[in-house]
Amino acid sequence: MAYRVPFVDPRTHYKNIKTEVDQAILGCLAQGDLVYRQQLHDFEQHLADFVGTKYAIGLNSGYHALYFSLFAAGIKPGDEVITVAHTFVATISAIVHCGATPVLIDVGPDYNMDVDLLEAAITPQTKAVIPVHLNGRVCDMGQVMTVAEKYNLKVIEDAAQSLGATFDGLKAGSIGHTGCFSFYPFKILGGIGDGGALTTNDPEIATIASRLRYNGEDRETGEYHFHGYTALLDNVQAAVLDVKLGYLPKWIEHRRHIAVLYHEGLRDMADLVIPHFNDPVYFDIYQNYVIRTKYSIDLRQHLKDDGIETLVHWIKPVWDHKDLQLENPGLSETESICREVISLPMSAETTPEHVKHTVQSIRQFFIK
Ligand SMILES: Cc1ncc(COP(=O)(O)O)c(C=O)c1O
Structure with missing residues (x-):
């Protein structure tokens, strides 16, 4: 699609x-x-x-x-x-x-x-x-x-x-x-x-x-x-x-700008946790822009129906892949993150228009 x-x-x-x-x-x-x-x-x-x-x-x-x-x-x-x-x-x-x-x-x-x-x-x-x-x-x-x-x-x-x-x-x-x-x-x-x-x-x-x-x-x-x-x-x-390394500083700035646009569009939503970590000790480059909500499965489907592609990192905890034979360390935060996170479109090619569509679609979902 x-x-x-x-x-x-x-x-x-x-x-x-x-x-x-x-x-x-x-x-x-x-x-x-x-x-x-x-x-x-x-x-x-x-x-x-x-x-x-x-x-x-x-x-x-x-x-x-x-x-x-x-x-x-x-x-x-x-x-x-x-x-x-x-x-x-x-x-x-x-x-x-x-x-x-x-x-x-x-x-x-x-x-x-x-x-x-x-x-x-x-x-x-x-x-x-x-x-x-x-x-x-x-x-x-x-x-x-x-x-x-x-x-x-x-x-x-x-x-x-x-x-x-x-x-x-x-x-x-x-x-x-x-x-x-x-x-x-x-x-x-x-x-x-x-x-x-x-x-x-x-x-x-x-x-x-x-x-x-x-x-x-x-x-x-x-x-x-x-x-x-x-x-x-x-x-x-x-x-x-x-060649690409020469573009990296520009791409980092672009991603940080896209992150600001997402932040401005989504910051007032009660059921949504967005990454806004305003600690000056950190300079983030937004490899992924990750949002978190208890309604992630339905929201992801809604975004897909609206033509917006998202990913989930990762759909279940690593110890639930039984063939890997890892002990379950019982980490509650890791478990709920797997159920709740969605990575929104984010790359050097993501445009303010893309962000606008995505933000609108997320807002419509929560109004419904
Ligand atoms: C956090 C993390 N660690 C390790 C790797 C492994 O890198 P590669 O796929 O190049 O082997 C990746 C790549 O997806 C990653 O995201």
Whole structure:
């Protein structure tokens, strides 16, 4: 079905920057620059500069950034890693694939880790914590870092949804030991397929990640240091991402403007919780604009009937996917969020007209 307000619009997105993207792709093809070439190194340097870290290592997914971060932190079977249940499954799968136990804690009103629960979840087996910066907002990293330092835990930031967001002036992915980014096509910086990156200030972690992604090989010496993975960011992807990175500040401003328009249109609705977090410590980039209501199923259907495409992140708690064999940690906030949230259309192509239709439709629903 063609929506009059699409959730995202990849065709228009491409059309708007077509000349530069085509040049980047064709340049790689014409020069034969397909694997581990200058375009990748340039993108990594520009990404590190943007995030504010010494290193950025281009990978084929955000999942691999998480997994390699855990590997570099020495996480092994028997260890525990604390993270939130309200996240994309990859955060948790990366822990499981290390043979470690994910210890899931609840989130607060901004959908990020309830940091007051962190200390109580620590045991002698706890080795690391993965705060997830969901929807374009950084978790309260002040508190996370204080607790982590007290207990000597590694901090792996899952910043897959928050490139460009800041906490206390520090960019997501620059505060913990590593930052993990995803360039899945519908992320704020989206590739033309899967991609990701790990950011860090630690040269040892950067070296480990660089080797792991290339089957364990040191590219200078040809020595294999690990049984590694084929997990390099493709050179063509890097060339395209480098073009798009130049647009990122503009796209962030656009999303923040769209968020203001939603806020103005929806702020007085009694049965609706909207994200208006007016704390100057946070600079949000609105990967998702998430609203919350007890009537979410009916509202979502009403919006669909009105030609407005929405998504739900996520329809049930991760432990309810029985084949994943995760224990039910009994997290009430995570459970009700799954029943109540809707992500509204939000992208670089979302227009004030789109917001107007969406706001009108939501208001009509609640009048009825
Ligand atoms: C919060 C979060 N963590 C991790 C990931 C994994 O990233 P990727 O899909 O690039 O592996 C995603 C991507 O959807 C995500 O949203």
